Amino acid sequence: MQIPKPSESDKQAFIEAMAPFEGAIVKPMFGNLGAFVNGNMFAGLFGSDLGVRLEESIDLDELARVPGSGPYGPAERPMSNYRSLPPDWAEQPELVTDWVRRAFDKVSALPPKVAKKGKN
Numbered sequence: 274m275q276i277p278k279p280s281e282s283d284k285q286a287f288i289e290a291m292a293p294f295e296g297a298i299v300k301p302m303f304g305n306l307g308a309f310v311n312g313n314m315f316a317g318l319f320g321s322d323l324g325v326r327l328e329e330s331i332d333l334d335e336l337a338r339v340p341g342s343g344p345y346g347p348a349e350r351p352m353s354n355y356r357s358l359p360p361d362w363a364e365q366p367e368l369v370t371d372w373v374r375r376a377f378d379k380v381s382a383l384p385p386k387v388a389k390k391g392k393n
Contacts, residue, residue, distance in 0.1 A: 274349060276319075277320025279318045279320055280321065286362075287308075287323060288306070291316065294373065294374075297310055298310070302314075302317065305317060305319055305320070311380075311384075311386065312385055312388070313326075313386050319347075322343075323369065324352065324355045325376035326376050329379070339359060341359025343356070
């Protein structure tokens, strides 16, 4: 499986889209970027696709009705509970803010992820 890489403009747009969310940490992940809160990922880039984690099927179904949205992650194995925004997401700041806010709020309510202890 080939992992797509985002462009520098995709990375910059993603970082800017995450900036309003206090406590969000953006970090590299498999050549792409992920946005985390309390150690849990709530949004990510996979190539040029911006995906958001939605814990409830009602939200996933609603985003599925947005033209251009689709599965998020590798075509052979898309990530469950995630959905990508339309390909022109960087040109739709209101859409991005709405869906990232939903994902951030849902994931913020989850218990913090406990870091795994490294092997000695």
